[in-house]
Each structure stands twice: as structure tokens, then as C-alpha cells.
Amino acid sequence: xxxxxxxxxxxxxxxxxxxxxxxxxxxxxxxxxxxxxxxxxxxxxxxxxxxxxxxxxxxxxxxxxxxxxxxxxxxxxxxxxxxxxxxxxxxxxxxxxxxxxxxxxxxxxxxxxxxxxxxxxxxxxxxxxxxxxxxxxxxxxxxxxxxxxxxxxxxxxxxxxxxxxxxxxxxxxxxxxxxxxxxxxxxxxxxxxxxxxxxxxxxxxxxxxxxxxxxxxxxxxxxxxxxxxxxxxxxxxxxxxxxxxxxxxxxxxxxxxxxxxxxxxxxxxxxxxxxxxxxxxxxxxxxxxxxxxxxxxxxxxxxxxxxxxxxxxxxxxxxxxxxxxxxxxxxxxxxxxxxxxxxxxxxxxxxxxx
Amino acid sequence: xxxxxxxxxxxxxxxxxxxxxxxxxxxxxxxxxxxxxxxxxxxxxxxxx
Amino acid sequence: xxxxxxxxxxxxxxxxxxxxxxxxxxxxxxxxxxxxxxxxxxxxxxxxxxxxxxxxxxxxxxxxxxxxxxxxxxxxxxxxxxxxxxxxxxxxxxxxxxxxxxxxxxxxxxxxxxxxxxxxxxxxxxxxxxxxxxxxxxxxxxxxxxxxxxxxxxxxxxxxxxxxxxxxxxxxxxxxxxxxxxxxxxxxxxxxxxxxxxxxxxxxxxxxxxxxxxxxxxxxxxxxxxxxxxxxxxxxxxxxxxxxxxxxxxxxxxxxxxxxxxxxxxxxxxxxxxxxxxxxxxxxxxxxxxxxxxxxxxxxxxxxxxxxxxxxxxx
Numbered sequence: 001x002x003x004x005x006x007x008x009x010x011x012x013x014x015x016x017x018x019x020x021x022x023x024x025x026x027x028x029x030x031x032x033x034x035x036x037x038x039x040x041x042x043x044x045x046x047x048x049x050x051x052x053x054x055x056x057x058x059x060x061x062x063x064x065x066x067x068x069x070x071x072x073x074x075x076x077x078x079x080x081x082x083x084x085x086x087x088x089x090x091x092x093x094x095x096x097x098x099x100x101x102x103x104x105x106x107x108x109x110x111x112x113x114x115x116x117x118x119x120x121x122x123x124x125x126x127x128x129x130x131x132x133x134x135x136x137x138x139x140x141x142x143x144x145x146x147x148x149x150x151x152x153x154x155x156x157x158x159x160x161x162x163x164x165x166x167x168x169x170x171x172x173x174x175x176x177x178x179x180x181x182x183x184x185x186x187x188x189x190x191x192x193x194x195x196x197x198x199x200x201x202x203x204x205x206x207x208x209x210x211x212x213x214x215x216x217x218x219x220x221x222x223x224x225x226x227x228x229x230x231x232x233x234x235x236x237x238x239x240x241x242x243x244x245x246x247x248x249x250x251x252x253x254x255x256x257x258x259x260x261x262x263x264x265x266x267x268x269x270x271x272x273x274x275x276x277x278x279x280x281x282x283x284x285x286x287x288x289x290x291x292x293x294x295x296x297x298x299x300x301x302x303x304x305x306x307x308x309x310x311x312x313x314x315x316x317x318x319x320x321x322x323x324x325x326x327x328x329x330x331x332x333x334x335x336x337x338x339x340x341x342x343x344x345x346x347x348x349x350x351x352x353x354x
Numbered sequence: 355x356x357x358x359x360x361x362x363x364x365x366x367x368x369x370x371x372x373x374x375x376x377x378x379x380x381x382x383x384x385x386x387x388x389x390x391x392x393x394x395x396x397x398x399x400x401x402x403x
Numbered sequence: 404x405x406x407x408x409x410x411x412x413x414x415x416x417x418x419x420x421x422x423x424x425x426x427x428x429x430x431x432x433x434x435x436x437x438x439x440x441x442x443x444x445x446x447x448x449x450x451x452x453x454x455x456x457x458x459x460x461x462x463x464x465x466x467x468x469x470x471x472x473x474x475x476x477x478x479x480x481x482x483x484x485x486x487x488x489x490x491x492x493x494x495x496x497x498x499x500x501x502x503x504x505x506x507x508x509x510x511x512x513x514x515x516x517x518x519x520x521x522x523x524x525x526x527x528x529x530x531x532x533x534x535x536x537x538x539x540x541x542x543x544x545x546x547x548x549x550x551x552x553x554x555x556x557x558x559x560x561x562x563x564x565x566x567x568x569x570x571x572x573x574x575x576x577x578x579x580x581x582x583x584x585x586x587x588x589x590x591x592x593x594x595x596x597x598x599x600x601x602x603x604x605x606x607x608x609x610x611x612x613x614x615x616x617x618x619x620x621x622x623x624x625x626x627x628x629x630x631x632x633x634x635x636x637x638x639x640x641x642x643x644x645x646x647x648x649x650x651x652x653x654x655x656x657x658x659x660x661x662x663x664x665x666x667x668x669x670x671x672x673x674x675x676x677x678x679x680x681x682x683x684x685x686x687x688x689x690x691x692x693x694x695x696x697x698x699x700x701x702x703x704x705x706x707x708x709x710x711x712x713x714x715x716x717x718x
Contacts, residue, residue: 032518032673062403064639140523238441242613244671258638262399269402271638279629329613329669330461331433331440355650356598364717394598400641
């Protein structure tokens with residue numbers, strides 16, 4: 001595969017050229033931490049970060065997004081009729097998305113883009129996007145991507161993989177979309193032995209990953225036994241049900257639909273929701289099938305580590321970015337929960353309880 | 355919170371003090387009118403993607 | 404801190420063995436530096452996991468709400484004050500509790516320490532009032548006094564106000580502390596500057612409500628932000644909705660907040676929302692001479708009418 005060398009002095013110029021044809025998104029420092037957001041005109045992505053606080057999912061799946069608009073003004077001919085909200089699906093490019101966040105889109109795609117159901121908002125935004133990934137030379141202690149089907153130089157879900165090699169970036173072309181973007185930026189010098197250089201950096205980065213999860217046993221566990229496992233009360237005890245884990249997660253896809261009306265005009269929106277919230281499952285009758293926090297915490301882990309595994313057969317619904325571990329206010333750690341689930345034998349529990 | 359002090363008034367008015375009630379309402383109305391509209395806390399259509 | 408941990412385990416083991424309590428609520432060692440996890444021990448042999456150090460900032464009173472068991476609970480000064488508030492507000496009964504008081508020397512501010520280092524912190528240890536921080540390429544020794552959580556630095560109730568057992572000797576309370584310097588600065592601003600200040604303060608909010616959920620005072624069966632008939636607050640991150648949530652939540656805590664700092668500690672995006680609750684705490688202190696949770700014998704000031712309540716603001 002072709003590897004382009006981008007001298008860092010040509011970086012800003014290239015991005016300026018790109019901004020003519022693409023809406024650019026990237027990591028930007030906001031007070032104490034980095035956020036992934038649309039870049040202002042002339043703003044450069046800041047690559048001095050380990051990862052953004054929230055994942056990059058908002059580029060395709062914003063926290064709040066208009067679906068329809070309507071008018072309640074009976075003088076208008078089409079009052080009380082839902083009309084599609086205007087959308088901008090012109091080409092957009094993520095500059096410096098981490099490989100884990102890009103790989104996460106592929107997991108989420110299984111939910112939003114199926115033969116039976118298609119979410120046009122997600123699909124249109126995703127298809128308008130080009131993903132230029134920034135490989136992780138220095139993963140954090142909470143990164144367990146290499147055991148979650150991903151990695152610091154993982155290429156699935158990316159169009160270009162950038163590796164920081166000091167004075168220059170190595171840009172590995174992964175798709176045609178990526179190639180087109182590099183050409184539009186005027187970056188076209190092929191690197192000498194580019195693939196080898198990237199391979200060396202990749203090996204160094206992977207060697208720095210210290211955290212891991214075992215997932216080999218999950219598939220063969222009996223769902224109801226895992227569901228009834230005695231450890232859930234202990235796992236869930238500290239949980240505040242704040243939903244931070246789900247908001248920062250690149251693979252959490254649940255949403256709510258909300259209307260807001262002001263005067264006689266209104267919009268119908270898709271907004272992030274979370275299985276951590278009692279409201280998420282509250283029925284109109286007042287009954288709540290996930291009425292306690294133990295139910296809700298179990299749901300999150302069972303979904304990611306069991307239901308998804310069984311439904312799609314391609315591993316866990318997690319890319320190992322470690323955000324939920326770093327940002328949980330009470331230190332609930334998915335690595336520990338995964339280990340409990342992966343190694344669970346009902347017979348052990350019977351002995352323990354006795 | 356960023357609301358001018360003059361916008362908020364507290365008063366004791368007994369149900370028997372109709373005249374005082376009128377005075378207070380007039381005073382408050384004039385005072386708030388003099389300050390002009392307060393736009394900060396007006397909710398508009400949310401800016402969403 | 405080893406002394407504290409040993410004593411906590413000893414007391415907890417005794418209470419569980421005697422059957423005085425069904426469970427002890429405390430902290431266990433976290434999986435990351437400067438993080439511990441609230442947990443329970445139900446069997447005497449489980450007490451081995453209980454630990455104590457300067458990373459136990461989560462308020463454990465929050466874990467008592469409406470529980471039915473007999474509970475041993477580890478309580479530093481602020482936790483004990485919120486336990487008092489919980490008892491007054493009927494969220495737990497005094498005779499359900501065995502309070503294991505922990506005289507507190509303050510919790511460390513993980514955000515402040517994290518921001519002092521360029522690279523990721525791999526371990527943090529404590530010894531004799533020092534905090535030893537190691538990153539991949541450096542080791543630095545900090546004075547604990549300098550890296551205290553902001554609310555701990557101005558705390559004047561480090562000792563538990565109510566307890567049945569003590570995990571250590573009482574500590575000397577901090578004196579001559581100016582608790583409200585930051586609040587006075589905001590009070591002095593013009594309305595417009597205040598608005599801009601709060602706009603900036605709350606701009607990063609993602610509306611996860613971790614602050615609310617970490618707060619022992621926030622136990623409403625349905626919070627006003629979750630009501631749907633009528634819906635008081637919109638669900639997006641619209642700045643007006645976000646401000647409405649934060650301001651109203653703060654007002655709900657007036658006269659009840661103990662400045663335990665759990666809200667700030669829990670916030671995933673580092674918002675200093677204590678500036679809101681602390682203003683109300685200051686007002687309750689200045690107008691009513693009231694500090695929340697110091698006694699079981701008085702109702703909070705906004706809960707009770709007294710003929711001598713200040714009324715200068717009424718014209």
C-alpha cells in the first residue's frame with residue numbers, strides 16, 4: 001500500500017487546501033482537555049493529546065440532532081406536518097481521529113445500517129466522512145485495544161492512517177477516499193520504505209500496551225447464568241447511574257427522540273440516551289423493567305460483552321479505548337467486569353454462597 | 355446568576371392591603387420597565403446539528 | 404493511612420462477626436491512581452478489601468438512601484454531616500447505623516495533580532503528609548497540603564460530627580480559614596460579568612448528571628429535569644437548559660449542602676459547580692448562622708420559620 005510522506009511544514013497548507021472541499025473535524029484543546037469537534041476556519045487540530053475526553057462519535061452521531069421540523073401555525077398550508085430538517089452532508093474529514101474511535105464506527109454501523117433498518121441520519125453522515133486516523137505512539141495505561149479487536153495502528157474503519165515520525169507524518173493510504181483526500185491536500189511525495197517505518201512504530205506502540213481483557217470464554221457462557229451471576233450486586237454497588245461511561249463511549253449508540261416547540265415552530269430531535277438512566281426503560285404504565293441500578297449496570301456490560309457477542313459473532317462491542325475506566329467517577333472498571341464474566345462458572349458461585 | 359438585582363422584588367402584602375398591593379405592583383412594573391427586557395434567560399430553539 | 408485501614412477493618416470485622424450490622428459500606432482500592440471504589444462487605448472475611456487513603460472523596464451517605472439493612476458506614480467529616488441530614492430528612496434511621504467515624508486530613512485533588520504532569524501518572528502513594536507521584540519518566544514528591552481538593556482545603560469540620568466508633572484519634576480542625584474568598588469575587592461582579600462567568604463555567608457540561616447522582620442530597624424519586632409532564636427542561640446541551648439544571652439543583656441544596664465536593668469530584672468534564680452551591684452555603688451561614696448537618700436537633704433554615712429570620716430584603 002502506498003505511504004505518503006508529509007513534512008510537518010506542509011501540514012497547515014495542506015489542511016487549508018482541504019478546508020475548501022471538506023468540513024474538517026479534529027481534536028482541539030478546550031481548557032484542560034481535548035475535544036473532538038468541527039474546526040473553525042483556519043483552526044488546526046492539536047495532536048498533543050493521548051485521546052479526546054469524549055469519543056469522536058459526535059461527528060456522525062451528535063449528542064442532539066434535528067430529524068424533522070414542523071409548524072403549528074394553522075395559517076400555513078403544511079401545518080402539523082413533519083418535514084425533513086435541512087442537513088449538510090457535504091464531504092467532511094476527521095483529521096487525527098484515533099484508530100479505536102474509527103473502528104468503533106464499524107461496530108455502530110451494524111446497528112444503524114442493517115438490511116431491515118437504516119438510520120438515514122447516521123448513514124448519510126458516515127458516508128460523507130473521510131477518516132484520517134492518527135496512530136497512537138504512546139497508548140495510556142488504560143488502553144486495552146489490542147485485546148479488544150483493535151490496536152494503536154489499527155486500520156479498519158480508516159481511510160488514511162497517519163503516523164507521527166518526528167519531523168514528518170507517514171500517511172498510509174487505505175482507501176480511494178483517503179487517496180483522494182491526500183491529493184486534494186497536495187500531499188503526494190511517496191515515502192522511502194514507508195510501510196517498514198510504520199511497521200516499526202506499530203511494534204513499538206503495541207509493546208507499550210499493558211492492559212488487556214480475556215474474551216475467549218464469553219461466547220460459550222449461558223446467557224441466563226451470566227445474567228443471574230452473583231457478582232452483579234457487587235459490580236453495581238458504587239455506580240451512580242450517571243451515564244458518563246455511555247456518553248464517552250465510541251460504541252454506545254442508544255438515543256431518545258424529543259420534540260421541542262417554540263411558539264408555533266418545532267423540531268423533532270434525536271438525542272443521546274443511556275441505559276444507565278431509569279427513564280430509558282420506563283414504560284407509560286409506570287412499570288420499569290430495569291427498575292434498579294443493578295439491572296441497568298448489568299444491561300450495559302451484558303450488552304457489550306454478551307448479547308453483542310452472540311448476535312454478531314465478531315467479538316465484543318468495545319474497542320478498548322479505556323475512556324469509561326478513566327472517567328467513571330467511582331472507578332467501575334470494564335476490564336474487571338469482563339474478567340468476572342469471562343471466567344464465570346456457576347458451580348463456583350454455588351460453593352461461594354454456601 | 356446574572357440577573358440585575360432590581361428585577362427581583364419581595365414584599366409583604368396582607369390580603370386587606372389593596373392600596374399597598376397596587377402601589378407595589380406599579381413600582382415593580384416601573385422598575386422592571388426601566389431596566390428593559392432581560393434576554394439572557396430566554397430559551398430559543400436549541401442549536402442542534 | 405495504614406493505621407486507618409487496619410482500624411477500619413478491625414472494627415468492621417467485629418461488627419459483622421457480632422451481627423451488629425448486615426453490611427459495612429466503605430472503599431476498596433481502585434484500579435487507577437487516585438481512585439477508590441465505594442463497596443460493601445457483608446461477611447467478616449470481606450473486610451480485607453476495605454481501605455482508606457486520601458482518595459476516598461466520594462460521599463458514602465449517598466449509598467445509604469432508603470436502605471433497609473443495619474449498616475456500618477465509614478464516615479469522614481462531610482459524610483457524617485450528610486448522614487445527619489439524611490436522618491433529619493428520613494432517608495435512613497439513626498438506629499439502623501453504626502457510624503465508623505474517620506477523622507479526615509483532606510482528600511487529594513486528582514485533577515490538579517494530573518494537570519501538573521505532562522505525561523500519564525502511573526502511581527500515587529502517600530507518606531507523612533507527602534504525595535509521591537510517578538509517571539513513566541519522572542517521580543515527584545508533593546506536599547499533600549498543596550494538592551488538597553478545593554473543598555478540603557477550606558474545610559472546618561474534618562472530624563465526624565456523629566459517630567459510634569472511631570478509626571483514629573480526632574484531628575485538629577483548621578482555624579482562621581477564609582472559606583468564601585472565591586464566592587466574594589463572583590458576588591462583586593456586575594450582572595453581565597456574572598452571566599458570562601457562569602456561561603463559561605458550564606459550557607463543557609454534557610448533561611450526564613454525575614454531579615446530581617453523586618450528591619447525597621439529590622434523592623428525589625423523579626428529578627425535575629427528568630419530568631415529562633410538563634417537561635421543565637429540554638434534553639439537549641442548549642446553554643439555557645444546562646444553566647437551568649445547574650442553578651435549580653444548587654437551590655435545591657440550599658441549607659443542606661455540606662460542601663463535601665462529591666459533585667465536582669464526579670464531574671467527567673471538570674466543572675467547578677461548587678461555586679453555585681457554596682454561594683448558598685455562604686448565605687445560609689451569614690443570614691441564619693447555619694451550617695448543614697452539625698446537629699440532629701434542628702431543622703435546616705429553609706425548612707422552618709422563625710420570627711427572627713432575617714427579612715431585610717423584603718420591602
